[in-house]
Amino acid sequence: MDKTLLLIKPDGVEKRVVGKIISMVEENKFYIKDIKMKKWSREEAEGFYYIHKGKPFFERLINFMTSGPVIGLLLEKENAVNDLRKLVGKTNPKEAEPGTIRALFGTNVTVNTVHASDSEESAAFEINYFFNEQES
Numbered sequence: 001m002d003k004t005l006l007l008i009k010p011d012g013v014e015k016r017v018v019g020k021i022i023s024m025v026e027e028n029k030f031y032i033k034d035i036k037m038k039k040w041s042r043e044e045a046e047g048f049y050y051i052h053k054g055k056p057f058f059e060r061l062i063n064f065m066t067s068g069p070v071i072g073l074l075l076e077k078e079n080a081v082n083d084l085r086k087l088v089g090k091t092n093p094k095e096a097e098p099g100t101i102r103a104l105f106g107t108n109v110t111v112n113t114v115h116a117s118d119s120e121e122s123a124a125f126e127i128n129y130f131f132n133e134q135e136s
C-alpha cells in the first residue's frame with residue numbers, strides 16, 4: 001500500500017482544527033499508520049525542507065515551522081501521494097479548490113495549515129525523517 005506524510009503546521013494546532021483535519025483524512029479513506037507531535041528546532045526544520053534552501057521564502061518558512069508544534073501523520077492508501085495532494089489543495093490557500101484543507105483553514109502561502117509529500121521519493125524521505133529519528 002502507498003504511504004505519504006501529512007504534516008499539520010503550527011497554525012493548524014493554534015486554530016484548533018487538528019480534529020477536523022484528521023476527520024477529513026479518514027473520511028477520504030486514508031489509514032493512519034503512525035502519528036506524532038513535536039516542536040522542531042531550526043536545524044530539524046531546515047533538514048526537512050533542505051530542498052528549498054536558498055529560496056527567497058526559506059527563512060520565513062523555517063521561522064513559521066519552528067513557531068509552534070507540528071503533527072506528522074503517516075498515511076496509507078492506494079495512490080496516497082496524489083490523493084492527499086488533492087485533499088490538501090494548492091500551496092496558496094486563496095488559489096486552493098473549495099473544500100480542500102488549505103482552502104478551509106489556510107491563511108496565506110506561508111501559513112497554510114498543512115504540508116503533504118509531493119512525490120513517492122519525497123514521501124519516503126519525509127516519513128523516515130519525521131518518524132525514524134533518534135529520540136533523545
Ligand code: CMP
Pocket residue numbers: 052057061091109110111112114115116
Ligand atoms: P509546503 O507544502 O510545506 O512546502 C514548502 C512550503 O514553503 C510551502 O508549503 C509553503 O508554505 C512555503 N512557501 C512560502 N512561500 C512560498 C512560495 N512563494 N512558493 C512556494 N512555497 C512557499
